[in-house]
Amino acid sequence: MIAVNALMALPFVLKSLSLPMLHNAQKYELLCASIGVFWWHRFYWVEWKALRRPILQALCLSFVLSVGDLSAIALFGSHNFSTLPLYLFQLLGSYQMQSAAVIALVLLVLSVGVFIVVEYLFKERRTQHD
Numbered sequence: 001m002i003a004v005n006a007l008m009a010l011p012f013v014l015k016s017l018s019l020p021m022l023h024n025a026q027k028y029e030l031l032c033a034s035i036g037v038f039w040w041h042r043f044y045w046v047e048w049k050a051l052r053r054p055i056l057q058a059l060c061l062s063f064v065l066s067v068g069d070l071s072a073i074a075l076f077g078s079h080n081f082s083t084l085p086l087y088l089f090q091l092l093g094s095y096q097m098q099s100a101a102v103i104a105l106v107l108l109v110l111s112v113g114v115f116i117v118v119e120y121l122f123k124e125r126r127t128q129h130d
Helices: 002-035 039-067 071-076 084-093 097-121
Strands: none
Touching: 002 039, 039 097, 084 097
């Protein structure tokens, strides 16, 4: 199920990362080639420093898409294994609107909470020079 969700989120992740990666490549390609920085060192010192925020936002986006996805559970699910979106639709189908509203609120808080936590943990700490 993880592989199916990852493949379904892949187009969105690639679209959100393509422009920042293109700008980063145009900006630092000649510089890295001239000073001989390649592979792992280039990724860590140049790419990761510049693309950390878009990569983390893409991971958050893929998490949120995988939480709300019903196709993988419809293909591989069983009666013993359920997800929150499937449970939400089961509650809506049985007209338990108050319970469904609570599950929808949990999904909303979980989705927004992931973005807030990632932004807080990986925000750039800027120092001011006097």
